[in-house]
Amino acid sequence: MGLTLITVDFNDLSALKQVVDEQQPDAALVQHTRQQPQDSYVLADVLATLRAAGVPALTDDNYAVMKVARIGCECGANISTFPASSYLGQRVLVQWSRC
Helix, strand or coil: CCCCCCCCCCCCHHHHHHHHHHHCCCCEEEECCCCCCCCCCCHHHHHHHHHHCCCCEEEECCCCCCCCCCCHHHCCCCEEEEECHHHHCCCCEEEEECC
């Protein structure tokens, strides 16, 4: 696919800003749910940091969509995705985007 993986700790917004400035990514994937017990990032803050740098963001809202007040695109992501099969019983991928 020609992708280059760039990793950064979303718990540290200054590190995120630095990596974005240095690496200038074409886009970002942000998981809505935390992957480590010590994760404490605020999704909207991470997305605002990416948006301020002009980096389009996609959120993976799997396991979060029915448990949070706002999905990724409502927090500032360009697009949010989650498998509808978890909620609708069908093999469907749902995408929301801000146009």
